[in-house]
Amino acid sequence: MSKPKFQLEWEEIDAEYQQLQESHKIYRQKLEELTNLQATCSNAISKQRKCLKDLGYSLNKCAKTCDAKDLKLITDIQTQVKDKENVFFDMEAYLPKKNGLYLNLVLGNVNVTLLSNQAKFAYKDEYEKFKLYMTIILMFGAITCLFFLNCRVTDEIFNFLLVWYYCTLTIRESILMSNGSRIKGWWVSHHYVSTFLSGVMLTCTDDGVMLFLCSLGFVQFLQYYYQSGCLYRLRALGERNQLDLTVEGFQSWMWRGLTFLLPFLFFGHFWQLYNSVTLFHLAGHEDCKEWQVFMLALTFLVLFLGNFLTTLKVVHQKIQKNKEKVSLMD
Ligand code: COA
Numbered sequence: 571m572s573k574p575k576f577q578l579e580w581e582e583i584d585a586e587y588q589q590l591q592e593s594h595k596i597y598r599q600k601l602e603e604l605t606n607l608q609a610t611c612s613n614a615i616s617k618q619r620k621c622l623k624d625l626g627y628s629l630n631k632c633a634k635t636c637d638a639k640d641l642k643l644i645t646d647i648q649t650q651v652k653d654k655e656n657v658f659f660d661m662e663a664y665l666p667k668k669n670g671l672y673l674n675l676v677l678g679n680v681n682v683t684l685l686s687n688q689a690k691f692a693y694k695d696e697y698e699k700f701k702l703y704m705t706i707i708l709m710f711g712a713i714t715c716l717f718f719l720n721c722r723v724t725d726e727i728f729n730f731l732l733v734w735y736y737c738t739l740t741i742r743e744s745i746l747m748s749n750g751s752r753i754k755g756w757w758v759s760h761h762y763v764s765t766f767l768s769g770v771m772l773t774c775t776d777d778g779v780m781l782f783l784c785s786l787g788f789v790q791f792l793q794y795y796y797q798s799g800c801l802y803r804l805r806a807l808g809e810r811n812q813l814d815l816t817v818e819g820f821q822s823w824m825w826r827g828l829t830f831l832l833p834f835l836f837f838g839h840f841w842q843l844y845n846s847v848t849l850f851h852l853a854g855h856e857d858c859k860e861w862q863v864f865m866l867a868l869t870f871l872v873l874f875l876g877n878f879l880t881t882l883k884v885v886h887q888k889i890q891k892n893k894e895k896v897s898l899m900d
Contacts, residue, residue: 612662615658618658626648663683663690663749663750664683664750667681667683670744672744673745682745683749684749690750693745693749694751697743698801699798705787705794706787706791708735708783708787709791711728712781712783713784715728716780716781725780730772732764732768732783739761740758754884756876756880760873763876764873770865782845785841788834789834789835792834793835796831799823799827800824803824828888835881839877839881843871846868846870848867849863849867849870852867
């Protein structure tokens with residue numbers, strides 16, 4: 571006698587369920603293996619770091635007394651130790667680690683390491699897009715506050731949005747750094763300083779500063795174009811294994827992008843300096859009683875110095891790297 575239809579259906583579902591249970595069991599086992607491997611690698615890296623640090627001390631001591639032949643050997647080893655440090659940094663980008671103080675305070679002790687390249691790329695891409703959308707919103711906000719509304723309440727809503735935006739950036743950037751991004755410390759600090767600046771502006775808004783924020787939006791728009799261009803090209807390089815897009819191709823695109831972007835960046839930096847000098851003048855005036863004016867002047871000065879000097883350093887490092895590559899190829 572043939573089985574009723576519902577029984578056949580039930581048996582089919584049940585067979586799939588057994589299969590699912592089996593797959594999930596394997597998944598749990600692999601997960602445990604993965605966790606153990608992660609712990610093994612993290613411990614091995616810490617051990618290597620400690621041994622290399624100790625070796626570094628003894629190498630420095632030996633270098634003072636040894637002959638020329640040994641000195642060359644020591645310099646070779648020291649170069650290899652530096653290379654190893656870079657390799658450890660890349661390895662750690664794929665291993666769970668304890669959050670730094672800031673992330674711990676904001677998120678608690680939750681693991682923020684993304685394990686696949688795809689997830690890392692998607693997160694960075696989303697960060698760049700978030701910056702772009704917020705830049706557009708803030709630019710329109712600044713123009714509206716400056717030319718159409720001119721009312722204290724809307725100015726404060728706008729400044730509150732700025733505080734929220736910069737706080738969010740600091741969190742996202744800390745997560746990116748945990749995932750192996752090589753963002754220079756200053757760009758993250760720059761967003762802490764900007765949070766502070768927006769906080770001070772919550773208590774007093776100035777039309778000159780609003781105008782500056784409009785122009786900043788434009789510069790950030792160009793910056794997005796450059797940075798996301800780098801991101802997509804580097805991903806293509808990683809994925810296509812340098813077949814379609816050569817490293818030289820990337821380098822020449824990067825230099826063209828930088829040459830176009832730099833004048834706008836420097837213009838923005840000098841506008842920050844101009845803001846600072848004007849506000850210092852205002853603060854020095856005998857009628858000026860508000861503490862915010864001096865604070866804003868100081869903050870703009872810090873922003874100018876940090877942004878200008880770090881940009882110069884980044885460009886200098888890129889030129890040095892380029893020279894090294896050219897001399898290696900010769
Ligand atoms: N904010 C956030 N991340 C930044 C950054 C910035 N200002 N500058 C660089 N990064 C990131 C890069 O995306 C890259 O990330 P990855 O490791 O995840 O790929 C990493 O830091 C290393 O980048 P690097 O090669 O040093 O620089 P770059 O070629 O990407 O960019 C500049 C160089 C000069 C264009 C860029 O640093 C910049 O725009 N700086 C100026 C910012 C500024 O002054 N703003 C205020 C304007 S008034």
